[in-house]
Amino acid sequence: MITFSKQQLKIPKLQRPVYLVTAGQSKFDRAFPDKRTEELCIDAFTMAASLLDISPAELKRYIHTCYYGHFADHFGDQLLGESVIHDRLGLDPLGNVGVKTGGATGGSTLWEGVKAVASGYSDCALVMGWERMDEVPTDEGNFLISCAADKDWESPLGHIYTGYYAVMAQRYWQIFGKAEDSFRKTLAEIAVKHHGYARFNPFAHSPMKITVDDVLNSPVVAYPLRALDCCLMSVGAACTILCDEDTAFKLTKNSKNKPLRIWVAAGSHTLRPADRLHMDIPLLPHETADQYKDLGERFPGGERYPGFTGFLAARMAAYYSYGMAGITNPLEDLDVIELHDAFTISDVQTYEDVGLRPYGYGRDYVESGDCYHTNPHTGKPGKLPSNLSGGLIGCMHAVGATGIMQTLEVATHLWNRWAEIHGDEKRWKDFNREKPQDWTDLQVKGAKRGMAISHAGVGSHVTSTILMDPDHLIKKDA
């Protein structure tokens, strides 16, 4: 049984407000045989400068420290890759540090950048992430990814990470999904949605117009998960610039970007699901212990928490970040979110961990239409649209960049620049991608607050990044 002390449950407090002023990203794809990683990072940085209507050289003059997210050195066969990128960006002799927490690397890198600015160490920090996953054949890539499991106790079992993840999916599918066809169809709808939204995103690696049947007929990877239920293996880079208040307003004074308040919090859990010990469900502000008293009766087998069905790290990241930003109910307080949809089923699990629905009822977030840009049942705006970028299933999973891409995507809505950035004909042409005839503006109208969840492994690290328009804060002293 795990219990927490009062000290461990303390809500973090930043020493001064931190602002995200701009962000940029490269094109994402399965492979870039004609580009080095540093070229992709320069693409991302150049875009970040262009959104401020200043030159990259001018933006660099503000940067004081750099935080680099790059998970898998062995994919690129380059230790100290951060130093290579830092040099090519021309940022020597500024201090820099590499961050790696698996799939949550992007979010964790933002976490470090925020703390640097909040503490006063830096007034302006670069947060950049990337991943190079095309430099080995796919089966060797799967081997390298499996090295993120326990090397003695798990990795030798097939060297296939999807399998380690899928045992949890199986448990959720049987307990909370009750192995129903309707639940399986709901999972497929998530894949349809994410590949579909990716069609309107020029950066996206896997835009597809597909149906539920296409997903249900795609090859089985690890039952009930099929190929179209799984995230991509991508290459690309993304970055953000974080500042204190004075620098933020100076940097944005001639641009359409409004400085956005940012908070990041993190949680963790065992690398091996085997080691998960039983505990009471940590509650979010809008939940009560009573509502989970009979969870095991409603869902036989679901009484063990977190068991193999919940992500404790995601729950804790949400707990800390909601406390920091004053969120009492994410469904009511937020306008747009990007979740870590490594698999369709883990997307559903995360809805529960971050409190969009109570444990056991994640599927309702999709079935109600709340998760869509436009609710398919009502034709009205979805209550809290998720993964309009296409997420990890449709847009990309270039691991070190993913959490940063998600944050950028949320920011474009808060800046009211989504259509400008994603609809730009020149960008589609530069990326050698065809803008669809039915391209649709997915801007969430009036969006003021958003969240991005970055998640590693089978839930070993999770971060929650909250962005808010500073004129629409929930807690004034946040």
Added chain:
Amino acid sequence: MSMYGHVFVKNNQYKFKGQFHHLTPNTPIRNADDGWKLLGVTNPRDMTYIHSYGGEAIFFESLSQGKLLGTRCDNAGCASKGTVYIPFRTHCPDCLGKNTVIDLTDTAKKTAHVHTFMVCARSGAFNVLDKPIKFINIEFDGVQTILMSYLSLGEPAFGMKVVPIFKTGSPTFTILDLSWVPEGTTQAQLPEGFSF
């Protein structure tokens, strides 16, 4: 000289015997769509890691002897006293005291059942298990953790009673020396090299 590298320890130093890497030349990567211009180069490499099991070595050695070991915190002052761990933990994650090694073979034989499972059609490079791989996560009475392993015979199901089998013939000294079969399986049905 041996085709494979071997390592042993003498006087607390690693000693190496045999060949540890095989050189393969680089080859150019060219663009077939653009006049076969140079884009990059392959970097083949064959390496052998030398890995210590440390305090967990006894667990892996015991598998080859048909025993399944776990550990237990016996620290009277620890809130987690009595908690049994498998995977084997050398130290209690709560008090960080040294755990007691205990034999869980009988407990596993009598009480093991499947908590969850997955039949995996794909594998990564260097996999040596037959596909599809039947991952199972196993619960035991009195044990607070849920061990991941693989089922060698039959089809997995929730709650299914399983018993451990051990690769006592030509052991690999890895976690693959432990596998599981449905309760009621006979010795004759076991994969080569395995015994109860």
